[in-house]
Amino acid sequence: MYENLETAKSPEKLKRVVVDPVSRVEGHGKVTLLLDENNKVKQARLHIVEFRGFERFIQGRPYWELPVLVQRLCGICPVSHHLAAAKAIDQLVGVDPENLPPAADKLRRLLHFGQVLQSHALHFFHLSSPDLLFGFESEISQRNIIAVLNEYPDIGLQGVKLRKYGQEVIRRVSGKRIHGTGAIAGGMNKSLTKSERDYLQKDIKQIIAWAQGSVALIKKVHCSNLPYYDDFATIPSNYLGLVKENGALEFYHGGIRAKDAKGKIIMDQIDYCNYNDYIHEEVRSWTYMKFPYLTALGKEEGWYRVGPLARLNNCDFIDTPLAEQARVEFKQQGNGVMVHSTLAFHWARLIEVLHCAESIESLLNDADIMSSDLVTQGEKRFEGVGVIEAPRGTLFHHYEVDENDIVTKANLIVSTTSNNRGMNESVRQVAAEYLSGQELTEPLLNNLEVAIRAYDPCLSCATHAVGKMPLQLELVDAEGQIIDKLIKHNDGQIERNL
Amino acid sequence: MSETITIDGKEIPFKAGQTIIEAATAAGVYIPHLCHKPGYKPHGSCKLCTVNVNGRRCSACTFPAATGQAILNKTQELEDNRRKITQMLFVEGNHFCPSCEKTGNCQLQGVAYYLAMKDNHFPHFFANRELDASHPDLLIDHNRCIFCNLCVRASQEKDGKNVFAISGRGINKRLIINSKTGLLKDSDIEVNDCAVQVCPTGAILEKRKGYSTPIGQRIYDTQQIDQVSLTQETVYE
Known part of the structure; x- marks a missing residue:
């Protein structure tokens, strides 16, 4: 639709506007306009x-370190990396998902639900609700959780408490609210005690009520x-994600399904271990983030979106009654077929909460x-793939090890990478x-950020939190002269500076 | 009447032949240490247990207790020096506690917490050290070796083998393996050897066991290293 805006014909004659940095996954991003x-x-x-x-510095480390090491990629959704890596190293010890002890499978799912809940609550209430409640171009002093x-x-x-509850689930299962342990090769290192179970049970009715609200x-x-x-x-766009065998919404384990913009299924129940046969990544010279696409459709047509909107577009139903009812109402926005509104990511996210x-x-x-009965073992393998639905979308971890248990190769496709083309x-x-x-003007800046923020790129919290995302916007004329410059400082102050 | 020393003004009995740290531990006084372990020959290399004995600095793990010693242990100056020594150990190797499987069970980390070490303070060396995973059941991560010599002593004194030695001096010091190839797989070390179990850091590890102890049940999750030391290190072989 707007592909013609990716590369201008005669860029040397155009004014350049830079938004640097913007919030995004794992560090810095910038927007340039000509x-x-x-x-x-x-x-x-x-x-x-x-x-x-x-991917480079985990090479040479023993594989059992992976779930704990790679979760340090992120302070917001470390559990996602922890579990994707754990699923991959399960395979290295010869354990496929269906052979995991039921207790370990359920504890991992509990951990993951806690994670998705807290991450989504953080994104909606702390980061996005100021835009949505006060307006995209509202006073900058208003656009924060305070x-x-x-x-x-x-x-x-309620937002703060919802998030806290998710973090408490994580703490009870993995020992810490952020960067705990928990999942090990072939299972889990602990189950819940009765008192831990009771502690979580006591508030869950209230949490459900708040989630409904x-x-x-x-x-x-x-x-x-x-x-x-x-x-x-x-x-x-096309949409990609995991679904259960029966087509239900699934976060922890399932087959890959992709639908096109009209809702037609492109592929379904694909074994994610073969993801390389279905997804390729394109490199473009102007960004460090790759552009994944569905091989069958090619680079131009095969790009897809992941995350809450993709999951709700992809699944046939949700297997919990209140969320299913909410999904049906949500799908009416797309006449019951597909919802493409980028701002509907927020709605989908809260249905997932x-x-x-x-x-x-x-x-519970x-x-x-x-x-x-928490751990099992099988015969050693030399390659493992773990895929889960992280809060921000489908997350791929792929490792190879040598005969000494040392990681020799790693490939991670994080959710935000899949949304690269979508965000662009x-x-x-x-x-x-x-x-x-x-x-x-500064509010115009925020419109760009609102669009990116709808995807919930990972580090948006670190930079956007409490309105402290520093930004610099420059207007440059055809001769390269800066003719206008706006700077948003860490304290939220806007300065026009030539 | 038994003979006594004083540590920070507290009168403490000792038996003939005891070192200061042995007498202190038996009396419930903790002196930070890393290369010392009850039942092993004193080595006196980490210098963490340095105390002030009648105005002179001595290693409590090697210095014999003697009547009339007035010993200072928990002074600001000594604790500051111990913290600096610990910081130097951290920057000399590559100790990444957040992902290390020894976290919560690591004496180096335990001592750092005890000494209220908040950062590394000194510039990091970024040492380029090898990881030897050649043995089917064990690995050595040289990044985490603090040259305490405990594995050397354990192999010789307890296991009746001679698997390890410390080679080189100063910044070139390194732990070497007594095998033709220099690799662990060609040595006669076995998983149950004391030399494996004695490592105070995450340098010598049993493979495929990492993170199996949940957070909350690791050694230093509920007790600081001084309490652990005083309850577990009072029995001398």
């Missing part, structure tokens, strides 16, 4: 300018601005989570439809 003499956008790109190197707590104390507090809130926000919410940053809360309740009532398309749509031809 404008003509009438401020019409001719090129818009989201660049990922940071290099982490995890203002939400002042203006909407009940909503703000948050779904009602986002539905109201979305539907009260329907044309705008349906259009802003919206792009039809409700699903997590209901699933946690169900698992399952005696297996207190079983001591959304940035282009916002640039073309909402910025083009206008004078630069």
Whole structure:
């Protein structure tokens, strides 16, 4: 739709506008816009300018370190990396997912539901609710969680407590709220004690009620601005994610399903161990983040989105009643077929929060989570692939080891990588439809960020938290002269500086 | 009437032949240490147990207790020096506690917590050290070796073998393996050897066991290293 804005024909004659950094996964990203003499956008790109190197420095380490080591990729969703790596190293000790002891499988799922719940709550309430409650171009002093707590104390507090509950689930299962242990090759290192189970059970009804309330809130926000919410940053796309064998929403283990923009299934129940046959990654010179695509459809047509919106578009149903009811209402936005609105990521995310809360309740009532049968072993293998649905989407971990148990090769496709093209398309749509031809102002900056933020790129919290995301926007004329410059400082102050 | 020394003003009895650290431990006084272990010949290399004896600095693990000694142990100056020594150990190797499987069971980490070490302070050496995973059941991560010599002593004194030695001096010091190839797989070490179990850090490890003890049940999760030392290291072989 806006592909023509990826590369301008004569960039040397255009003005360059840079938003650097913007919030995104694991570090820094920037947006560049090229404008003509009438401020019409001719090129818009989201660049990922940071290099982490995890895939390299885990080489040479023993494989059992992986779940604990790679979870340090992230402080927001470490459990996702922990579990994806654990699923991969299960295979290295000869254990396929169906052979994991039931207690270990359920404890991992409990851990993961806690993780998705806290991550989604963090993103919606702490990071995005200021935009959604006060407006994208509201006073900058309002666009933070503190203002939400002042203006909407009940909503703000529920968000904080929802997140806290998710973190408590993580702590009880893995020993710490962030960067615990828990999953080991072939199982788990502990089960829940009765007192830990009772502790989590005592609040779960309230958590479900709050989750329901948050779904009602986002539905109201979305539907009260329907044309705008349906259009802003919206792009039809393919969607990819795991689903259960029966087509239900699934976070921990399933087959890969992909649908096209019209809802037609492109592939279904693909064994993720063969992901290399179905997904390739393209490198582009202007960003460090690769562009994955479905091999069958090729580079141009095969790009896809992942995450809450993709999961709700992909699944046939949700196997918990309240979330299923919410899903049906949600799908009506896309006439029951596909919802492409980028801002609907938020709505989908909160339906998943409700699903997590209901699933946690169900698992807490399952005696297996207190079983001591936690670990199993099989015959050693030299390659393992672990894939899960992380809060931000499908996460791939792929490792190879040598005969001495040392990692020789690693490939990680993190969720935000899969959303690279989607975020770029959304940035282009916002640039073309909402910025083009206008004078630069700070609220315009925020429109770009709102589009990117809908995808919940990983490090957005670190930079955006409490309105402290530093930004620099420059307007450069055809001769390379800076003719306008806006700087947003760490304290939120805006300065126009030439 | 038994003979006594004083440590930080507290009168402590000792038996003939006891070192200061042995007498102190028996009396419930902790002196930080890493290369010392009850039942092993004193080595006196880590210098963490340095105390002030009648105005002179001595290693408590090697210095015999003697009547009339007025010993200072828990002074600000000595604790500051111990913290600096520990910081130097951290920067000399590559000790990444967040992902190390010995976390929670590591004496180096335990001592660092005890001494309220908040950072590494000194510039990191970024040492480029090898990991020897050639043995089917064991591995050595040289990044985490602090040259305490305990594995050398354990192999010789307890296991009746001679698997390890410390070679080189100063910054070139390294743990070497007594085998034709220099690799662990060609030595006669076995998984149950004392030399494996005695390592105070995550340098010598049994393979495929990492992280099996949950957080909350590791040695130093509930007790600081001084308490652990005083309850577990009072029995001398």
